[in-house]
Amino acid sequence: MTDASTATPKTNARPPRRQQLDMADQLKQLQAGPDADSGTSTGAETPAQQPRQSRPPRQNNQGAGNQRPQRQQQQPRKQGAQGQAQGQGQAAAQPQRAPRKVNPVLERLFELYPQLFGARFVPLKLGVYEELLARHPEDFKAEDLKIAMGQHARSTRYLEAVAAGLARHDLDGNALDPVAPEHVHHAILELHRRRLQRANSEDLRPQLVARIAKAVEASGLDREAYAVLVRSRDENNNAVVDEALAELAQQAAKREALLRAFEASGRSEQEFADMYGMKHGEVTRTLQRARADREAPAAPAVEAPEAPAAD
Known part of the structure; x- marks a missing residue:
């Protein structure tokens, strides 16, 4: 009897240290993926052996153990959202680039001649600098006006107007002579150079060739005269001109072949x-274009642009 009475309280007592270690090992085995024969049955029997309900055994935290991966999966999302917020905060904290200050002389020119220096730029007549000084000696100093006119002439909007072959204008807004073909050509090359700086790996050469080809046709010069007029020391630019002229020659040959076929057909x-x-x-x-090519004068018209270069 004495042995039985003493055995009962021992079963209700807290498990000894060795048994706790065994239970901890079993819990590790369960978390690591226990075998079907030993680990699963041990996990089901262990809660019945624990008398104290106020402090659940460690193996009852299997549910919490299963939730940990979910929290770990959600954590990167939270960090990503925080990273985005931090990135936006840093972008907002960075100082914005201050707008470029406009030359006060150009502002004054805009007030005086909005049709020339306003929303729409047009090529200006040669000698407009001297004319501005003569008209407005009280508004402009010679050196300040020279700097401002240089900035205006180098602007992309002004170069676009020159490359388009628009007519030059005087201070009263009257259209005069068209821009010289060599000035149109140089404006096209400069605009191409600026686009290359922003285009990264984009190939803009076909666009340049096509634009020069149009400039040749608009110039009124034949291909040989245009080549002599714009030839420079830059071999790359010369190669582009040669490519544009070759394309124009090929188009002219196709037009001539079509005209001959039409004449031989005897049809309407x-x-x-x-x-x-x-x-x-x-x-x-x-x-019509092929007939115009045939009727175009050859020698006198093509030699005329070479006279300034010879002088």
Whole structure:
């Protein structure tokens, strides 16, 4: 009897230190993936052996152990949101670039001539600097006006107006002679150089070739005269000019071939277009251009632009 009575309180007493260590090992085995025969049955029997409910055993925290990976998965999201907030805060904290200060002389020019220095830029007549000094001696100093006019002439908007071949204007807004072909050419090259600085790896050469080809046609010069006029020491620029001229020569050859085929066919333009599956308007324009190429004068007109270079 004495042995039985003493055995009962021992079962209700707290497990000895060795048993606690064994239970801890079993808990580690459960978390690490226990075998079906030993680990699972041990995890089910251990809570029944614990008399104190106020302090649950460690193995009952399996549910919490299963939730830890979820918290770990949510933590990067939280950190990402915090990182975004910090990045936005740093971007807002960085000082914004101050707007470029406008030259006061250019502001005064805009007040006096908004049609020339306002929202729309146009090429200015040669000698406009001297004319401005003569008209407004009280408004401008010679050196200040020279600097301001240089800034205006180097601006991208002004170069675009020159590259487009617009006519030069006087201070009264009257359109005068068109910009010289060499000035148009140099403006196109400068705009291309500036675009290259912003385009990274984009290939802008086809656009440059096409624009120079249009400038050649708009100049009224033949291809050889234009090449002589704009030839420079820059071999890259010369190669682009040669490529544009070669493309124009190929187009002219195609127009001439079409004109010859039309003349040999003995058909009307409409019948000829239907025969080749082309649009009537396209055939008409091409034939007109081919006839103009034939009638274009050769020697006198192409030699005229070379005179200033010879002097």
